[in-house]
Amino acid sequence: xxxxxxxxxxxxxxxxxxxxxxxxxxxxxxxxxxxxxxxxxxxxxxxxxxxxxxxxxxxxxxxxxxxxxxxxxxxxxxxxxxxxxxxxxxxxxxxxxxxxxxxxxxxxxxxxxxxxxxxxxxxxxxxxxxxxxxxxxxxxxxxxxxxxxxxxxxxxxxxxxxxxxxxxxxxxxxxxxxxxxxxxxxxxxxxxxxxxxxxxxxxxxxxxxxxxxxxxxxxxxxxxxxxxxxxxx
Numbered sequence: 001x002x003x004x005x006x007x008x009x010x011x012x013x014x015x016x017x018x019x020x021x022x023x024x025x026x027x028x029x030x031x032x033x034x035x036x037x038x039x040x041x042x043x044x045x046x047x048x049x050x051x052x053x054x055x056x057x058x059x060x061x062x063x064x065x066x067x068x069x070x071x072x073x074x075x076x077x078x079x080x081x082x083x084x085x086x087x088x089x090x091x092x093x094x095x096x097x098x099x100x101x102x103x104x105x106x107x108x109x110x111x112x113x114x115x116x117x118x119x120x121x122x123x124x125x126x127x128x129x130x131x132x133x134x135x136x137x138x139x140x141x142x143x144x145x146x147x148x149x150x151x152x153x154x155x156x157x158x159x160x161x162x163x164x165x166x167x168x169x170x171x172x173x174x175x176x177x178x179x180x181x182x183x184x185x186x187x188x189x190x191x192x193x194x195x196x197x198x199x200x201x202x203x204x205x206x207x208x209x210x211x212x213x214x215x216x217x218x219x220x221x222x223x224x225x226x227x228x229x230x231x232x233x
Contacts, residue, residue: 001044003230009037010156010233017160018168020169029169033057033156036171044154051178053152057171058219059160066194066219067173069149070212073126073135080135081208083199087131089201092195098199104216106192115198119190125208142215143182146225152178155223156233172233179227192219 013019013036021028022035034040034055044053056066062210089099090113103113106124110116114129124142126135157173188194199211223229 001039006037006044006154006176007232010171012090014170014172014233018170020157021167024167027159029057029059029160030055032169033158033171051152053154053156053176053178054221056152056154057156057158059169060157060173061160061164061217064219066222067197067216068213069145069180070195070214071137071145072210073132073137078208081210083133083200084135084198085208087116087128096204097201101198103198105196105198107190108192115209117189117196119186124186124189124196127230138144139182139186142185146167146182146185147180151180152176152191153222153226154232171216174231174233175223176230177223177226177228181227184227185225188215188217188221189225193218193224 003063009138013033016036019032019036023031023034037044037055039055044055075076085099088103089101091097091099101113103111105115105117107117107119110127110129111216114131116127116129118125118127122139123136124139126133142207145152147233155177156171158169158171161170185194194215194217197214197216199213201209203209
C-alpha cells in the first residue's frame, strides 16, 4: 500500500462518520479500522518507504497505557528474578504464591515496592530504596528492540459514541511516524511517560514464572518517540 493510497482511504473512512464497531470490547476499534482498510494483519506494508508500519488506533478519550514491547533486564538468568522476588516481592492470602511481584516502575519516585528507574548515559537502571542493585537494560538492546518492533507507525485517533449498547467510531485524525529517536525515548522515560512493569511470581514448586517485563507508554506520548511526523488526516 502506498502512503498516498492509505491517506485517501483514511479520508474516505472519515467521511463515513460514526461507524458501528465490528467487535465488542476494547479491541473493537482496531478490528473495525483494519476491516475498513482491508488488511488482515496488524501492520501495513509501505513499499515506497521500504518499511512495515504498525497500525495503532486509539479512542481519543482513552487514558490507559499500551505495551511497546517486552524486554528482560540484565543480567540474564533466574537469579535476577529471585533477587527481585526475595527483596521486593509480597504475598497475598488468596493464592498459593509464596512471593509475587506485579510492579510498575517510573523514574520520578519509588513505588510501593520501593523500586524505581534511573536513566543513565548508556543504561536504564533499576534502583531499590536502601539497597544496591545491578539490574539494568543497556541502551543498544532497548533501541534494537524498539526499532525492530515499531520501525514506523500509523497512528489513528477516533471519537466514540455509544448508541443502544453499541460503540461507534469516527476515525478523524491520523499520522504517519518514522525515524525512531532514542534520545526522545529516554526523555519520555525520564518524564514518566514510559514505565516498566515487572510481572513475576514463585510457583508452588519454588520455580519462577515471569510473564515478561513490559515497557509501557501513555498513548498520547507515543508519537514523541519519533523524529518525523506526517499528518495523514
